[in-house]
Amino acid sequence: MLHNPHATGAEARAAIRAGQWTGPTAGLAPGYTQANLTILPEADAFDFLRFCVRNPKPCPMLDVTDPGSPHPDPAWAEGADLRTDAPRYRVFERGELVDEPTDLLDWWRDDLVTFLLGCSFTFERALLAAGVPVRHLEYGCNVSMYRTTRQCRPAGRFHGPLVVTMRPIPGNLVARAVQVTSRYPSVHGAPVHIGDPAALGIVDLAQPDYGDPVPVEAGEVPVFWACGVTPQAVALESRVPLMITHTPGHMFVTDRLDEELAGR
Secondary structure, eight states: OOOOTTOOHHHHHHHHHTTSOOSOOTTSSTTEEEEEEEEEEHHHHHHHHHHHHHOTTTOOEEEEOOTTOOOOOTTTOTTOOTTTSSSOEEEEETTEEEEOOSOOTTTOOTTEEEEEEEOGGGGHHHHHHTTOOOHHHHHTSOOEEEEEEEEOOOBTTBOOEEEEEEEEEEGGGHHHHHHHHTTOGGGTOSOSEESOGGGGTOOOTTSOSBSOOOOOOTTEEEEEEEOTTHHHHHHHHHTOSOEEEEOTTOOEEEEEEGGGGTTO
16 A cells, blocks of 8 residues: 555556555545546547547546547656556546456557546546535545436547536535635536435435445535546446546546646
């Protein structure tokens, strides 16, 4: 395990690549931007690019690789290898989860294109700095994530439901949470819903579809942000021949600082 709370993005990736960190990355390498991964054959990449443009809240694009290249732009992560530098991946074939490996060396192909999408972990330090608590960090667990009944705008073969993260916020701090996160449009930005989870088709907050449940205490309001796990729900719904993603909460850690994304 990587215990250094001041680890850089490069140090975090090195520990992940060496198998020293295999769990969720919330709180890992504080201050360094984390990213969602979606990997597709080149034949489907343009349709997914259109899907991201049409759905910028759940799928804010940070970088797109050339076909076959496992390396992101060095400006995001110098020397990184997208096949090994996330703690765990998910492989979907025609809507079925078929593997959850710790690296993609056996799955890699020369036609694969990787999309790095913004992650809401990026704005959590800003929330904490503004005095807004972040419950899953307090509990040392993964963020709660839910499939909703709200549909994304389709593009080509890609269609499916919006996935959201939920953070319980004290009622008197909700406006502050909205203000803080709205400064980070490239990592999901402001919430998509505040309050009643039933409005999103969520039946029970104690039963997230991904991640871990956290309690909503008296006087707190559930606040929901668009989530980069949405492509995984889209993979199930669209039954695309092949889509590879990170396991929810097990992100790719970049070299960019969170504060650099404020206002972007």
